Amino acid sequence: MKKVLSITFLFLFSLMTINESAFAAKSDSIKIVINRNQTILPDRSINIGVIDYKRNGKVRKTPGFLNGRRFWWNYTVNVIGGDHFNGKVRVDKALIPSVGKSIEIEIFPKKQPELAKKVIVPLNYETKLDFFATNEFDKAPGEKVEGKIVTFFDNEQHEVYDKLRRKKEAENFYFSTNGGDWDNGKFVIESDIREIQNHVVGLFIQARNNPMIADTFAFQLDYKHDYNLWFKGQNGWNGNDGWNGSDGSTGRHGQDGEHGENGYSGQNGPDVGVWVDLYHDSILGYPLLYINAENFWSGEEFRYLVNPNGGSFTVSSDGGDGGRGGDGGDGGDGGNGADGKIWIEKKVKKVTVKKPFKEKKTITEKKTITNEEGEEEEIEVKKEIEVTVYKNVVEEKVIEIKHQNPGQNGGDGGWGGAGGLGGIGGRGGTIFLHFTDDAMPYQDLITAHSSGGFGGLHGDGGDGGDGGNGGAGKPRGKNGWNGKDGPEAFGWAEDGWDGDIVVSPTEEFFYYK
Numbered sequence: 001m002k003k004v005l006s007i008t009f010l011f012l013f014s015l016m017t018i019n020e021s022a023f024a025a026k027s028d029s030i031k032i033v034i035n036r037n038q039t040i041l042p043d044r045s046i047n048i049g050v051i052d053y054k055r056n057g058k059v060r061k062t063p064g065f066l067n068g069r070r071f072w073w074n075y076t077v078n079v080i081g082g083d084h085f086n087g088k089v090r091v092d093k094a095l096i097p098s099v100g101k102s103i104e105i106e107i108f109p110k111k112q113p114e115l116a117k118k119v120i121v122p123l124n125y126e127t128k129l130d131f132f133a134t135n136e137f138d139k140a141p142g143e144k145v146e147g148k149i150v151t152f153f154d155n156e157q158h159e160v161y162d163k164l165r166r167k168k169e170a171e172n173f174y175f176s177t178n179g180g181d182w183d184n185g186k187f188v189i190e191s192d193i194r195e196i197q198n199h200v201v202g203l204f205i206q207a208r209n210n211p212m213i214a215d216t217f218a219f220q221l222d223y224k225h226d227y228n229l230w231f232k233g234q235n236g237w238n239g240n241d242g243w244n245g246s247d248g249s250t251g252r253h254g255q256d257g258e259h260g261e262n263g264y265s266g267q268n269g270p271d272v273g274v275w276v277d278l279y280h281d282s283i284l285g286y287p288l289l290y291i292n293a294e295n296f297w298s299g300e301e302f303r304y305l306v307n308p309n310g311g312s313f314t315v316s317s318d319g320g321d322g323g324r325g326g327d328g329g330d331g332g333d334g335g336n337g338a339d340g341k342i343w344i345e346k347k348v349k350k351v352t353v354k355k356p357f358k359e360k361k362t363i364t365e366k367k368t369i370t371n372e373e374g375e376e377e378e379i380e381v382k383k384e385i386e387v388t389v390y391k392n393v394v395e396e397k398v399i400e401i402k403h404q405n406p407g408q409n410g411g412d413g414g415w416g417g418a419g420g421l422g423g424i425g426g427r428g429g430t431i432f433l434h435f436t437d438d439a440m441p442y443q444d445l446i447t448a449h450s451s452g453g454f455g456g457l458h459g460d461g462g463d464g465g466d467g468g469n470g471g472a473g474k475p476r477g478k479n480g481w482n483g484k485d486g487p488e489a490f491g492w493a494e495d496g497w498d499g500d501i502v503v504s505p506t507e508e509f510f511y512y513k
Contacts, residue, residue, distance in 0.1 A: 030051065033049040034121060042209065043092075097211055199221045202217060227306065233453060239323060242417035243258045255414045259329075260325055277436045320425070347401065349396070361386075425454050430450065431450050450500065458492065
């Protein structure tokens with residue numbers, strides 16, 4: 001009876017302990033914490049945390065920015081306008097633009113949905129943005145402007161975007177241009193002066209999260225730039241290398257290598273015409289040189305404005321470089337000579353050899369006996385024994401004599417192919433410079449170059465093939481001769497001639513409107 005009472009008491013005590021432990025593990029309430037030091041924008045992640053107040057008075061925190069140990073799998077997290085993973089909420093990209101928008105976060109312990117808490121998190125948005133150029137550039141057509149964008153947000157935070165060539169940064173903004181293009185994170189000023197109105201170019205930037213916020217980076221061109229217009233004739237093709245000769249088969253000569261192909265000559269530079277006029281620009285308030293250039297071969301035209309106070313123009317028309325001569329092919333190796341045929345001669349020869357024979361022989365031995373008187377007496381006793389005797393015997397024996405025919409001579413190595421000659425450089429194009437009377441005083445700002453192309457390098461001669469080894473025999477075959485290396489011309493082919501520069505006057509041709 002006492003034993004039954006003890007067991008019952010122990011059971012009740014254990015049950016009370018389990019219930020008390022379960023009670024202590026339950027949450028009394030929770031609190032959602034948002035890290036307010038972060039800018040909350042679409043397509044970005046934000047850190048969140050949970051403070052869990054237990055019924056036994058203890059407090060538990062989630063890992064992450066709260067540095068707690070209460071794992072996230074103990075909670076259910078629902079997000080409207082985003083998704084959650086392990087303490088990070090990623091805001092949907094579809095919420096762009098973010099101004100006036102928010103996301104909703106609901107969290108509760110998995111077994112206590114009645115403790116659910118909800119928070120409305122407003123999204124941040126830009127209140128101002130500025131574009132700053134970060135490189136030195138001339139205010140002239142064709143120049144590239146690199147820069148950074150600084151944005152300021154409604155939470156008094158700011159961000160700097162200085163790697164705009166990266167899609168991740170550039171996609172936060174809309175870019176439009178006047179007199180240029182936005183290309184790979186750079187503002188490229190239009191190179192055609194006819195596409196620029198009133199000498200002004202600009203970049204317009206708009207925040208995607210708040211389209212009401214924008215900045216315009218605009219400036220007036222001054223054309224203080226060193227322009228370069230360069231033409232070059234096409235380089236000559238390289239000559240093909242000669243094929244290597246095939247190796248000779250047994251006892252055969254190696255095949256000669258093929259000659260390298262000559263390099264092709266470079267093309268001449270195109271003839272170019274340049275017309276220069278001076279006019280007074282009423283918008284800028286100072287004179288400009290108007291330059292019109294034409295490639296006479298293609299008909300393509302180029303137009304420039306040059307500020308005489310700090311600008312210049314250089315035109316070049318160079319001949320193409322000659323192609324390299326092809327290398328000669330290597331000669332094939334001569335084949336090894338065949339070994340001489342081996343044959344066996346058999347002969348019968350009489351030879352005297354010693355052979356063993358068995359013979360019987362009588363010998364006398366001394367023996368001690370006891371005579372009739374009982375005395376010891378030594379007597380001689382004859383005994384027959386068998387002995388081995390060696391005798392000369394004449395026999396016939398078949399012997400083999402090894403013979404070998406003469407070895408075959410090795411084949412000669414093939415000759416190497418000759419190296420191809422390099423192509424001659426192309427001639428520089430003729431450049432015609434035409435100046436009006438007003439532009440003639442600024443002739444020193446216009447520079448013309450017309451250089452011939454470089455001659456191509458001559459090809460190397462091919463290596464001669466190795467002679468084959470003579471075959472084994474009696475006598476041994478002779479080794480083949482090594483092939484000679486292919487001939488080659490050292491150095492380079494002749495450079496092309498420089499073109500002519502012709503300067504002449506012309507009538508005024510540009511009228512500014």
